[in-house]
Amino acid sequence: MEQTSNLTDVTQITVARKMLALENQMKAGVSWFFWIAGLSVLNSIIFFTGGSITFVIGLGATQFIDGFVSALVREITSGAGTIVRIIGFGLDFLFAGVFAGCGILGQKKFRWAIIVGMFLYAVDGLICLLFKDWLATLFHILALSGLWRGQKAVKELALLEKSQSTGDLASLQSLIAEKTPVDEKTYWKNMGRFSLMVVTPFLLLSIVMLVLFFFNSK
Numbered sequence: 001m002e003q004t005s006n007l008t009d010v011t012q013i014t015v016a017r018k019m020l021a022l023e024n025q026m027k028a029g030v031s032w033f034f035w036i037a038g039l040s041v042l043n044s045i046i047f048f049t050g051g052s053i054t055f056v057i058g059l060g061a062t063q064f065i066d067g068f069v070s071a072l073v074r075e076i077t078s079g080a081g082t083i084v085r086i087i088g089f090g091l092d093f094l095f096a097g098v099f100a101g102c103g104i105l106g107q108k109k110f111r112w113a114i115i116v117g118m119f120l121y122a123v124d125g126l127i128c129l130l131f132k133d134w135l136a137t138l139f140h141i142l143a144l145s146g147l148w149r150g151q152k153a154v155k156e157l158a159l160l161e162k163s164q165s166t167g168d169l170a171s172l173q174s175l176i177a178e179k180t181p182v183d184e185k186t187y188w189k190n191m192g193r194f195s196l197m198v199v200t201p202f203l204l205l206s207i208v209m210l211v212l213f214f215f216n217s218k
Contacts (some may be wrong), residue, residue, distance in 0.1 A: 019160055021114075023152045026109070028148015032143045033103030033117055037096040044092040048085065056136040057143055059099075060127040062092045106150060109158070114151040118144055 040058040046068045047054075054063070069088035073081040102117030127139030 019157060021161070022157045026150050026153035026157065027107070029146050029148070029153060030103050030106035030114065032146045032150070033099045033106060033114075036121065037100040037142065040096045040099070041092060044052075044089065050088070056139040058123050059095055060131070060133065061135060062095050064127060065091050065095075065132075070111075078171075106154070109154050111151050111154045111158070114147060114154065118147045118151070121147070121163070 012104070036059065039055040040062045043054055043058040044062055044066050047063070047070070060096055065088055069084055073084055076084065098120065099117055100104075102113045105113035106117070121140060121144060125137055128136040128140060
């Protein structure tokens with residue numbers, strides 16, 4: 001009896017540790033939605049204020065809207081142009097709001113919201129691919145991999161919580177025997193390395209092109 005009790009205690013401690021790791025994985029994954037929403041709005045603000053910087057994690061759909069609105073404004077009167085810009089900003093905020101909403105629901109462990117957001121962001125990635133924005137497409141893939149980890153963590157948390165509530169010790173032991181998720185610090189370190197691997201070739205190519213342009217312009 002005492003041995004069974006000790007086994008149960010050890011299992012519960014292991015479950016608690018795994019649940020904490022899964023919570024961190026879920027938060028790290030779902031946080032991509034907030035980055036996508038925030039940087040999309042920031043891209044629109046920069047565009048309409050005449051800036052040239054673009055954050056590649058932002059939505060391709062909002063950039064398409066901004067470009068369309070900008071082209072339309074040049075063809076109409078100034079008064080109507082202001083209205084068109086406001087409508088454009090409204091659409092940008094609407095699109096960004098959808099992803100922010102997915103992030104909020106994802107933090108509440110609504111897995112379906114994460115999956116819907118992933119689908120929408122994958123479609124948005126196709127828009128970037130259509131316009132041959134390779135860097136943005138690559139970062140869409142990077143964000144989707146993070147979101148996939150987030151929804152996977154939500155699924156595993158639900159299974160653990162269900163097994164705990166029913167007292168199914170065999171199921172708990174089976175679930176905790178699976179590979180423990182990488183902690184948040186290690187996850188972001190790996191993401192940083194991957195991002196560096198993706199960005200570095202583009203930076204080197206840009207430098208080479210600038211050098212060639214400099215010498216050709218002389």
